Amino acid sequence: MQDRRNAFTAVSLFSGAGGMDVGFSQAGFDIVFANDVDKDACATYRLNHTGEIHHGSLLDPGVGGMLTQKDVDLVFGGPPCQGFSVAGKMDPDDERSRLIHSFFDVVDRLQPKAFVCENVKALGFLNRWADVRAALMRRGRKNHRVALVILNATDFGVPQIRERMFLVGLHRDIFDGTDKDLQAYLETGLDAQRAAPTTVSDIVRSLGKAGSETNPRVCAAKITYARSPILRKSPYAGMMFNGAGRPLPAKKWATTLPASMGGNKTPIIDEAEIFDGEQSFVEEYHRHLMNGGEPRTGCAPDRLRRLTVDECLAIQTFPANYRLAGSRSAQYRQIGNAVPPMLAAAVANVVARGLDGGAALQVAAE
Template identity: 30%
Template sequence: MTGASDDSSYEVVELCAGAGGQALGLERAGFKHRLAVELDSNAFTTLQTNIPGKIEINEEEREIVQQGDVADPAVFNPEDHREVALLAGGVPCPPFTIAGKQLGANDERDLFAWAVEQVDKVRPRALMLENVRGLSLPRFSGYRQYVLDRLAEFKYVAEWRLLNACDFGVPQLRPRFVLVAMQEDDAKYFKWPEPVAKQLTVSAAIHDLMGANGWEGLEQWMKDADKIGPTIVGGSKKHGGADLGPTRAKRAWAELSVDAMGVADAPPARDAQFRTMANPAPGPKLTTEMVARIQGWLPGYEWTFTGRKTTRYRQIGNAFPPPVAEAVGSAILKALKHEGETVSRETSSHDPVYKVLRELGGYVPTSVILNRATLGNGIAELEERITQLRRDFDIDPQPMSDGSLAYKLGEFKAFIGQANHERHEKFVQNRAKIS
């Protein structure tokens, strides 16, 4: 492994790279891409446009950006990237999204656990995975605990953190749940990035674009939109054209005098009317250029999005905001360079019931679980946690002589690379709908 002071060693392999929000942020932080893999053809074209070039792997010249299923060894072979500085990714979020079914390990799009397994094969100095806020909810406490325990088995120190994009210079809320893991020698130098001193509002970020055609209503609009925007929702191939999200999001945008029912082709004309009896819409629609700014592609974050309007919008709306990726990436790079003071980090616990079942093995009586796990609501909470765990793990109950139950923790249902996993068939069946 290259020493911490050698700048040439800071390469990144990025899985499920999307349209490049994380890619741009990590490169601005100081990482250089060794590989970026993306399934969606439109996002792949955007990545190719912005990250051209080739790299030599095993005496063979290959494109840095690759298209395909990242779990296909022909697309991504972990052995080709041993001891890379950073393994990163924005694995698909639908398995965990609050608005979805929260299928977690039972969703063919779930690659989070699979990505964690690649750590033992690649042995990167650091891992960074991001996903939606839904993964932080109690529903997935067992899933998170599995991930932490697995990384600990690989001798990595891991920690989750919920980060709001607005705390890092992005004019929207956009909470993201980020996992960072490092080898023990580097982990003690890692510190999560601090929020910016002043948050950026929607009007401050895009007023120049909104007024590009000399719109006479700009001044009033700027007052209305001088706030942090709601989370941009990119949507998926399963749904229709571009708009700014579900009903609740549309109402929130209306409070900023933005019409969220679609995306405009151009900024408002000079004499465009602003909320009249004949025009009851809350205000102008955003263009894709404006959406990109709100997603964090601010001046200085140059990037070219390819495709037609709806395609560009979805790429932008599903991206990890570059300033957030840059902030976390910079913190990781500082740790890899062993900069700053060291910090002590306590092992976090996400699901006490899972931990008891895993540590004791076999059938564990309810009384033992209650005695060893700290549960505020006793048997009721235990039953609820067992119900949630069953969604991601095989849990086998066994009656006891006193009428109570004992529970045994079985297999994790998620795809982690198994050749016979049902994910393969489901993926082939639904590939055209996955985005």
């Protein structure tokens, strides 16, 4: 499905730095309108995408009034999700609550053939968000068949454990089936695109050591030992060092990269383990503590350091030549807020095939 050539038109909302846009462009969508409230993200978008992005909130009539496209094939985007986290306490009157509904306001206005609304996993399954979820499903069902899938980015070639919800709609005029049929179509199409990710170690080695010409954008936040370590069974959980940026296993995948990166919330790696083949310092120190050893104090050894901007881009599967605007902290924030392009492309490919008629054909065959 990656080899499609015919382009569909798309409107991108809450575009950020353009992670979803990269994936949907790769699947054959021509993005005719993009929007975000973050100035740095808009500047990044302009550096990498040919289409124009409009800065401002969708709740601003000046921005919403620009959405006059006709015959749009797709509306996609990821409304702000902080309030829908596991610990979220979303106020129905909070602007973020209004913004997720503003996505469907645009769907109602443009009547696209399809829509894709991305958000955190918690919104897709927690009972506390059941009413919000049901309201969104009702809005989507006005003119579309709808289905909800929860995906882990690692299943689609992304070296990062990042679970996200995708609410997908295909217009009733082009999908001759039920919501249940659409659910089956999506799951089957996505299963066909599963791919094994590379490892954190592979990515870091491909870029070179931090501070080198090919990996220059380093994080300066120091790593010190936690005075009162919080231990878990895994060396890569708990808290053995300062800050919320935990160590990453070199031979596996990263945990979810947060938008708060850039300081001591930036994940940690072990250069000596990755480049020189030495035993993991993190695992060794974890064993020491688990066996009753005293916590160490002061700075951790220099072999431990935090992920660079370029490593974070690669872990998110942005193209190698992707450029970022803004300060170093703004760059980390944009990366952490993004949907991994490879994950977005997997969803986009299935939607594109549905627009091509593949979904209807599959339903008919069944």
